[in-house]
Amino acid sequence: MVFPNWNGAPERVVPPSRQLTPGRWEKHHIFPQSEDLARWFERQGVKIHHYTMPIPLHVHRRIHDGTGRGGAWNDAWRSYMRQNPRAKPEEIFKHAGELIHRFDLIGGPVQPYYSRPGA
16 A cells, blocks of 8 residues: 655555454445545545555444444544535545544555455
8 A cells, every 4th residue: 555645755655564353344435435525535636445444344333323324434524524624635634544543443454445455
């Protein structure tokens, strides 16, 4: 996975650091796919399908349950979108890291949605 470096340094490849534990995992889009959010991310220059991470199935259900509109994860992004309608990509990526921490998402490496596990 190649991450953009916002400080002007060359981009670098971040290799997977470990194997996933046994169990049920699902790819979680860090940037939600719901139509309203997907359109906003696209306008801001963020490619939603480029950034997913495998997380345990029960965690994925926990963060998306509740409202029927993507749960607490999507609600957190909608709140950010309303408060920061002109956010730059680097600000959006920073907020993504904050949400990953806030929601205790521990899983595999960040990778594009359309990749094979471990690829």
